[in-house]
Amino acid sequence: MTLPPLPDEAIVIGAAAADWRAAVRAAGAALTASGAAKPGYSDAMVRMIEEHGPYVVIAPGLALAHARPDDQVLDNGLAVVTLASPVSFGHPHNDPVSVVLGLAVESVGGHLESIADIANVFNDSTVIGALAAASTPDEVRSLMGVASTGEVA
Amino acid sequence: MKIVTICGAGIGSSGILKVNAERVLAKLDIEADVVAADIGSVRAVAEDAQVILTSAEFVDAIGPTFADVIVIVNHFDQQELAEKLERALG
Numbered sequence: 001m002t003l004p005p006l007p008d009e010a011i012v013i014g015a016a017a018a019d020w021r022a023a024v025r026a027a028g029a030a031l032t033a034s035g036a037a038k039p040g041y042s043d044a045m046v047r048m049i050e051e052h053g054p055y056v057v058i059a060p061g062l063a064l065a066h067a068r069p070d071d072q073v074l075d076n077g078l079a080v081v082t083l084a085s086p087v088s089f090g091h092p093h094n095d096p097v098s099v100v101l102g103l104a105v106e107s108v109g110g111h112l113e114s115i116a117d118i119a120n121v122f123n124d125s126t127v128i129g130a131l132a133a134a135s136t137p138d139e140v141r142s143l144m145g146v147a148s149t150g151e152v153a
Numbered sequence: 154m155k156i157v158t159i160c161g162a163g164i165g166s167s168g169i170l171k172v173n174a175e176r177v178l179a180k181l182d183i184e185a186d187v188v189a190a191d192i193g194s195v196r197a198v199a200e201d202a203q204v205i206l207t208s209a210e211f212v213d214a215i216g217p218t219f220a221d222v223i224v225i226v227n228h229f230d231q232q233e234l235a236e237k238l239e240r241a242l243g
Contacts, residue, residue, distance in 0.1 A: 056165065058227070
């Protein structure tokens, strides 16, 4: 497994987010809490969507929030946020979003194995709904196939 | 053949599209070089590409191109990818 570890700090279950910006910022706060990014990374992720639109909603119910590698990234990291109430990102097909992944990568190119692992997880179309319904961090880690410390689950 | 996947940063959704396009192409027994790139470098990277895979948000920004521009809705749906790639390449 090459997915970054998912410590408890990187998992937020049932976050209250009034809109997509708050949902993305919740993922940014989780990346900051787990030591993967500085607080400014949230702004960078929001800016990507303001600039390019809601393309980060890559499947029904799922947003993959991220920005470019820059000085706000401290380490490769992944965060999983489930929302108490789904929010709209303005996507024509995949709204509303109930699960937000936050991704921080240190460099372009070094992360493709992690991306392949994310694809492995979500190519099972039942996973998004199961994540949205998860009630503990362990459940989330089990669905994502990762351990809290980076060891193979 | 060259296929380019495009998103905002060249990291997230274009990376997912690259990984899943490679899997679908292997199943379809089609040989292709799949490259993930950001929208800012599309002109340089996609100059010699036959197909561009992307999200609806980037179609206008990609602009005129000789490549077939294919819009993918669910990046994890290999069936959607397979059907749209087969239509473009078949």
